[in-house]
Amino acid sequence: MTKIISVVPNISEGLDAAFIEGLRARLEAVPELMVLDVAMDQVRNRTIFSFTGPREAVFQGGFLVYEAALGRIDMRHHEGEYPRIGAVDAFPFVALKNATVEEAAEWAQAFAQEVGQRFQVPVYLFGEAARTPMRRDIEAIREGEYEGFAQKMADPAWKPDFGPDTFPADKGATMIGARLPIVNLKAYLTTGDEEAAEWTAHALSGATSGMPGVKFYPGLDRTRGLALLNITVGNYRATPLYRILGAIRTELHRFGAGISRVETVGLVPQGALIDSALHHLQVVGFQEEEVVETRLDQILSQRFTLG
């Protein structure tokens, strides 16, 4: 069964199309590497690559990204709207299919060690690859940003996981980590009362009372006249969708309100939906290998391997 871990490096260059296309071409030339997407963002002056393949190919492609970006980008002259700490700002490994987030974390850690040595850039492990709870949240590492990072690194608590202990002003620092695919939802309330959305977002976003790794942004859909919540779920295994929806319904009860409809934004992993189905159907002991499509993948990939 094919294990699919993808990487989604963000680099701090979104204007130089020739450079980006050149890097894409070099990635596509790596044997067995598959480029899934390249998204240039001129306003934020950054580009997000997405590629996958076997471990060797992903690592080789990753080193190409560091080599090219660190050779091209001088952070002392970088301007853009998005918070960032370095030329290769973040490099997440995402457990996409038939792979656990622990496997993605193992890839990330091995890759990060090599990047620190080879490119002499400070490396912070984040997400499921983090070695301390404080570094699980990528925003906590990014705090202070490029402009404040030399000072941040002076604090021993912010010694990097790999690479030099001092901040190279041209390269900046880099964050390498592992995560599940992020799930983005938009929940429309049954009311136009923005206070209901604000209360709920506040109640569920607290550092202690909140849901770990889940972010809530209140808003209003003027066309529909309905308050809404934008929801970002960092780890749908740790915080299943049914529990998030249940918590929202509990808070909205105070306003005599509920959820009128939910929309998904972007893709959703099979497991995030199946978890919620099993909960509501009261199914116990179910494994994802018992899904018809997953079992078929196993059978067919074995056949192809055996010839």
Place this chain on the structure above:
Amino acid sequence: MTKIISVVPNISEGLDAAFIEGLRARLEAVPELMVLDVAMDQVRNRTIFSFTGPREAVFQGGFLVYEAALGRIDMRHHEGEYPRIGAVDAFPFVALKNATVEEAAEWAQAFAQEVGQRFQVPVYLFGEAARTPMRRDIEAIREGEYEGFAQKMADPAWKPDFGPDTFPADKGATMIGARLPIVNLKAYLTTGDEEAAEWTAHALSGATSGMPGVKFYPGLDRTRGLALLNITVGNYRATPLYRILGAIRTELHRFGAGISRVETVGLVPQGALIDSALHHLQVVGFQEEEVVETRLDQILSQRFTLG
């Protein structure tokens, strides 16, 4: 994206291992055909084959099954515990992955026409391939069984869809159809009161009041001391799992009882679970192409096709 339709022919021979192994070997020799399973059943004196592949391969394999079974089995001498009407009793086409049941029905109809002409056997279309509502239920066609089938065919209402109008005593008749994968559930109640299970099964199995294509069998788990329902879902798209569970909970309310746990038996299609997740999460407008794994299949199969 690979479309996977499998076939699950049942033949009325479960004792002659050399014959079954010979047929398996002939199937495996068909280019691009993949045998998924062969299950001989001596008690019932029948064997269930399961194979898949591109349309051409599946048809070629199917003709091999008819040729071999009709050449080997003489129904005048067949004995076994399972109800059956012919040497190749049933030949379902199952929409397993990236295929709709309508596509499976189209395959079944084309295959059935050819079988009727080539082998001079009466063919009945069933399930989603049926041309009349009465023939959707395979049990309605099978009623009367081999022993009563010559008489049944005398009724113009039971003229076959293809093949001769008279019953060949040696071959019997055959049923070719299309369906989704069957979902089997076991729901344990919160009570040991068998009447609650019996009431619920009776209430939901009625010809008019019941849930179409869903069968309920009441029982008792003596070890746990809990009544239970065995549930067979013929078309999880037409009757989603959440609706079945909801109907059971409604009936059990009369006894102050509920469902304590549900177990799945065998494999469950992704779509059956996702439908129920979407319902409870109140997600609208979601397409299966928005599942990470499904989208990845699309992307990766395109890459491989393009080289």
